[in-house]
Every structure is written in C-alpha cells, then in structure tokens.
Amino acid sequence: MESFTITTPCSSANIGPGFDVIGLALSIYLELTVTIDRSKSSSELPLNCRITYEGEGAESGKVPLDPAANLITRVALYVLRCHDQRAFPVETHVHIKNPIPLGRGLGSSGAAVVAGVMLGKQVGGLHHLDDARLFDFALMIERHPDNVGAALFGGFVGTYLKPLAPEDMARVEIPLSEVLPAPAGGLDTGKRPPEPPHGIGHHIKFPWAKEIKAIAIIPNFEVPTAKAREVLPKDYPRQDVTFNMQRIALLPVALGQSPPDPELIHLAMQDKLHQQYRQTLIPGLGEIVESMSPSTQEGLLGVCLSGAGPTILALATGNYEEIAKKIMSRFEKNSIDCRWELLEPAEGTKVTTRHV
Ligand SMILES: Nc1ncnc2c1ncn2[C@@H]1O[C@H](COP(=O)(O)OP(=O)(O)O)[C@@H](O)[C@H]1O
Numbered sequence: 001m002e003s004f005t006i007t008t009p010c011s012s013a014n015i016g017p018g019f020d021v022i023g024l025a026l027s028i029y030l031e032l033t034v035t036i037d038r039s040k041s042s043s044e045l046p047l048n049c050r051i052t053y054e055g056e057g058a059e060s061g062k063v064p065l066d067p068a069a070n071l072i073t074r075v076a077l078y079v080l081r082c083h084d085q086r087a088f089p090v091e092t093h094v095h096i097k098n099p100i101p102l103g104r105g106l107g108s109s110g111a112a113v114v115a116g117v118m119l120g121k122q123v124g125g126l127h128h129l130d131d132a133r134l135f136d137f138a139l140m141i142e143r144h145p146d147n148v149g150a151a152l153f154g155g156f157v158g159t160y161l162k163p164l165a166p167e168d169m170a171r172v173e174i175p176l177s178e179v180l181p182a183p184a185g186g187l188d189t190g191k192r193p194p195e196p197p198h199g200i201g202h203h204i205k206f207p208w209a210k211e212i213k214a215i216a217i218i219p220n221f222e223v224p225t226a227k228a229r230e231v232l233p234k235d236y237p238r239q240d241v242t243f244n245m246q247r248i249a250l251l252p253v254a255l256g257q258s259p260p261d262p263e264l265i266h267l268a269m270q271d272k273l274h275q276q277y278r279q280t281l282i283p284g285l286g287e288i289v290e291s292m293s294p295s296t297q298e299g300l301l302g303v304c305l306s307g308a309g310p311t312i313l314a315l316a317t318g319n320y321e322e323i324a325k326k327i328m329s330r331f332e333k334n335s336i337d338c339r340w341e342l343l344e345p346a347e348g349t350k351v352t353t354r355h356v
C-alpha cells in the first residue's frame with residue numbers, strides 16, 4: 001500500500017490594490033490523504049478512484065464525489081491525460097479534508113486546483129514536473145495567478161504572466177470546457193487535452209513583517225468568483241489605474257517593514273479597481289473599508305476585501321477580537337452573520353509520504 005498526504009494552504013488574493021497580482025497564503029489547509037493499493041490489478045471504481053470528503057459543504061453535498069466531476073480529481077486527470085495516462089492507478093482512494101470555506105474569497109478553488117495538479121503529479125509518477133511547471137498546469141484552469149501562486153509557493157507573493165508567443169496565447173485562451181471537459185462520458189474523449197505552454201506564470205516572494213497577523217471575517221453567504229468578476233468593468237479611468245499603481249508600489253515594502261507603519265499600510269491597501277464594483281454583491285463592504293482605520297482602531301493596519309469576497313481581511317498587530325467584532329457588527333446591520341478566524345502566513349503546498 002502506498003500512501004501520501006498533500007497539504008495546500010488557503011489564500012487571500014489582491015490585498016487591496018493588487019488585483020490579480022498579489023496573493024497571501026494563509027493558515028487554513030486543504031488536506032488530501034491518498035492511498036493506492038498496487039496489489040490489485042483491476043478496479044470497479046469509476047476512473048479507478050474513490051473519493052471521500054469531510055469539511056466545508058460536506059452536509060449539503062456541494063462537493064461531488066464522482067472523480068469525473070470533482071474539481072481536484074478533474075484537475076489531476078487533466079495532468080495525467082497530458083501524459084497519456086487515462087485514469088488513476090487501480091484502487092486509488094482520495095480522502096479530502098477541507099476546512100477552507102467555499103466561495104468566500106479565501107481561495108478554496110485555487111487550493112483545490114493546486115492540490116489537484118500535485119495529485120496528478122504524484123499518482124502519475126510525473127516527478128519531472130517541478131513547481132514552475134505545475135504552476136503552468138494550474139493556470140490553464142484558474143486563470144488569475146494570485147491564489148494559485150500563493151497556494152503553490154506559500155507566503156506573500158507577487159505573481160505575473162509572461163507575454164506569450166501568438167501560438168501559445170491561443171493555447172492559453174482555449175475555453176476551460178476543453179481543458180476540463182464536462183463530467184462523466186465527456187471527460188474521456190480519448191484525445192490528449194491541450195498542454196500548457198511553458199512558463200506562463202511566475203512569482204516573486206515578498207517579505208512579511210512577523211508582527212502582522214490576518215483577521216478573516218467570513219460572512220455566511222457565498223459569492224462565486226466568476227460572478228464577482230462579471231461585475232467588473234472592461235475599461236478603467238486612467239486616474240483609477242494610476243491610484244492602484246501608486247499603492248501597489250508601496251504595499252510589499254510596507255508589509256515587509258518591521259515594526260509596521262500603520263498609516264503607510266492603511267494607505268497602501270486602498271483600491272479602485274475591484275472593491276467598489278463588488279459592493280453590489282457584498283452589502284456593507286463600502287462602509288467597512290471606509291470606516292476602519294488605524295487612527296480610530298488601535299492595532300489595526302488596514303482592511304480590504306479578501307479575493308473576490310465576501311470575506312473581509314483585516315491586517316493587525318493586536319486587538320484582534322475587537323477589530324473582528326467591529327467589522328462583524330457592520331455586517332450585522334445588513335442582517336449578515338459572520339464568523340472570524342485569526343490567521344498567519346503559511347508555507348506552500350507540501351507532500352508527505354507515509355509507509356503503511
Ligand atoms: N476541496 C474542494 N474540492 C472540490 N471542489 C472544490 C473544493 N474547494 C473548492 N471547490 C470548488 O470551487 C468552488 C468555489 O470557488 P470560487 O467561486 O472560486 O470561490 P473561492 O475560491 O473564493 O472559495 C466551490 O463551489 C467548488 O465547486
């Protein structure tokens with residue numbers, strides 16, 4: 001029996017001005033425990049794989065257990081099929097433990113995609129795939145690099161896409177439905193799926209001041225990221241773009257400096273490219289971002305929408321509960337219940353092999 005565990009952190013993307021660029025891996029971990037019984041020569045299981053699931057959304061059955069429909073195993077199959085392996089090894093069991101809330105702006109899908117590419121690599125024995133190449137595979141599925149970059153590499157990262165040659169660009173623009181075909185019969189067309197071009201995405205790690213912790217205030221409703229991207233405009237006024245560029249030039253320096261400078265961080269976390277448009281989906285967002293500042297709240301550094309929301313991320317050096325409760329009370333005015341968690345920067349995706 002072969003057994004290994006894949007651990008992938010959740011992430012908060014954007015951190016204010018860094019729309020689709022900046023990501024922060026945080027300490028809630030998706031965990032896959034995988035066992036493969038190599039003594040068996042055939043399997044009755046669909047695609048040779050059995051999935052069990054515990055954690056967020058388990059009771060509502062939101063996460064499919066069919067390996068042709070589950071995001072993690074579909075991504076693993078994509079990696080396998082790009083290497084001419086049609087299914088999982090015979091008798092593969094994937095147990096998913098997922099404490100990352102779904103559709104809340106904490107990168108649950110980014111973590112699932114990264115865990116999926118790593119699963120494909122491990123079960124397929126594709127040891128030549130290094131993290132840079134796994135990033136390419138992840139970017140064929142989740143096409144903004146901030147969450148997957150943070151989930152794969154860990155820490156506080158800036159991510160960027162390389163300008164691609166026209167033929168490679170065409171491959172990256174292939175509709176997602178062809179990269180990850182619809183479930184069941186459609187999934188195995190017998191054709192090799194489109195392989196990612198090499199070096200689509202890159203990242204750089206920024207320092208993070210040890211004093212800074214992240215408070216996640218998590219409302220009890222979901223905002224699917226795809227929906228939160230639809231409300232964004234296609235074009236932006238030049239002054240709004242300049243506003244964000246000025247702040248993004250400050251942000252990585254401000255969050256790396258020890259001791260942290262609250263006024264500088266608060267300024268560096270302002271945004272004009274996504275938050276104002278997403279207010280329509282997240283009642284109270286505008287008021288929360290505008291009303292919370294270090295000058296009126298001891299310990300607070302800055303507040304922003306986490307990813308596409310609805311979670312609010314507050315960075316702070318103390319008074320965590322007080323800050324969380326203030327933000328929660330603003331949501332309560334709009335009849336929204338929340339919970340909160342105190343998180344820290346996390347390392348990237350890890351594989352641990354066990355001998356059973
Ligand atoms: N562990 C998981 N296993 C399978 N699917 C998952 C998992 N985590 C997330 N997903 C899928 O991703 C969706 C949420 O993605 P998204 O709307 O991008 O929100 P976010 O990434 O902010 O949580 C879920 O509804 C589910 O379909």
Ligand SMILES: N[C@@H](CCOP(=O)(O)O)C(=O)O
Nearest residue numbers: 013020105106107225307308
């Ligand atoms: N840059 C993306 C980040 C989405 O993050 P998620 O955690 O909400 O999936 C965006 O802002 O759309």
